[in-house]
Amino acid sequence: MPDTSERTWELLRLAADRGLTLRPETAVLDDTGWDFQVLRAATGAGREWILRVPRRAEVATAARAEQRLLALLRGRFAVAIPDWSIADSELIAYPRLAGEPAASEDITSYELVWRIDRVDPPAAYVDRLGAFMAELHATPVDAAAATGIPVRDADGVRGRFAVQIDRGGQEFGMHPSWRDRASRWLQRDDLWADRTVLIHGDLHPGHTLVDPAGALTGVLDWTDAEVGDPGQEFVEAARKFPPVVLDRLVAAYGRHDGPAWPGLRGHVTEAIAFAPLALGILGLEAGKQRYVDRAREYFGTPTV
Structure with missing residues (x-):
């Protein structure tokens, strides 16, 4: 209308x-x-x-x-x-740009309305998304940094998460099991990339455009782009789908020479589990109370 x-x-x-x-x-x-x-x-x-x-x-x-x-x-x-x-x-x-978002948020229910099959997204969506991520992550870091976007090295990525965990404990009443899980993740060197790359930073389905057949045609909203954690790129790209879609996306990324490492899948699994933490902190800073409430509910109960 x-x-x-x-x-x-x-x-x-x-x-x-x-x-x-x-x-x-x-x-x-x-x-x-x-x-x-x-x-x-x-x-x-x-x-x-x-x-x-x-x-x-x-x-x-x-x-x-x-x-x-x-x-x-x-x-x-x-x-x-x-x-x-x-x-x-x-x-x-x-x-x-041509195309429509793969999913759009309903302004009343905040639920996603899908234009592609959420359970089994088209191969032309998953493969092209993996190819796009691989190409993006191959961008020379020095050239990306010269644009003025935020830049973090590998130690900075882990340090930022540690700071978020501390803040989450203070703001969200985090259950001790979540703190223990975060500590174990931080100590697992094999689960963390040893370098950082240029990432889009927010590849959720609403920022990806598709044609009527569901093939990826465009990528919107580069506000959160940074030189940062390559594994983080998979979080918003995959967490609204069933876990098998993450496997497909990681495979596509590898086929297109994305800079994967053996612990990538495990890293992303942990990052998806902790995704409400960053959203809750953003909710605090932006006055979005529903994200704060969701983080308090989520982290207030034991992790599995």
């Missing part, structure tokens, strides 16, 4: 001030994002555009690094990535 709220008109005016005229009757506002408000609308000629408006000043600052990263990566992949035509502190705008 088209959206004609006051906020929609404000976003359309921002675009018009920069020479981009969009038809109000085509506008659809997405207010679910943590960092950006997003508006989808079309020109008079029918070309659809995506408008992103930063919610906070620090988001606008980080977006400049995201813009430089997208420029570095353009043309490197078999799938599409956004090509920003307008980018300043108030507005980002780019032509909408």
Whole structure:
């Protein structure tokens, strides 16, 4: 349904001030994002555009690094990535990429509405996603770091998780069994990569675009890109699917020469188990109480 709220008109005016005229009757506002408000609308000629408006000043600052990263990566992949035509502190705008999200969050129930088979996703989705991840992780780290995105080395990755566990214990009433499990994971050198790579950082199905057959066609929202843990890339890419899909994704990653290591599968299994921790901390920082409540409930009971 088209959206004609006051906020929609404000976003359309921002675009018009920069020479981009969009038809109000085509506008659809997405207010679910943590960092950006997003508006989808079309020109008079029918070309659809995506408008992103930063919610906070620090988001606008980080977006400049995201813009430089997208420029570095353009043309490197078999799938599409956004090509920003307008980018300043108030507005980002780019032509909408082909395809639809593999899954979208219902704004009322917060449940995912799937466009692909969640239990048995198409091979053209899983294989292309593994290939994309392998290609992305092969990006020269120095070039990625020069864009200004966050950079962590292997020790920094483990140290960050240790800090999160400490905070989780304070904020979420973490059961001792979860602390014990985290300690065992941190001590297992074989489960941690010995190097870091460029990662997208948030490859959940809503940020992956598919065609009507379910084949991967594009990857959206590079806000969380960093030089970091290659295993972390698999978490949002796989945790909404049954465990067998993770096996398929790891296999595809290996087929396409992704920098796997013997402990990758075990590392990702632990990272998926602890995924509500990072989300709970983000909920604290962004005022998203439902993620805080979910983390308290999840970590307040013993781990299996």
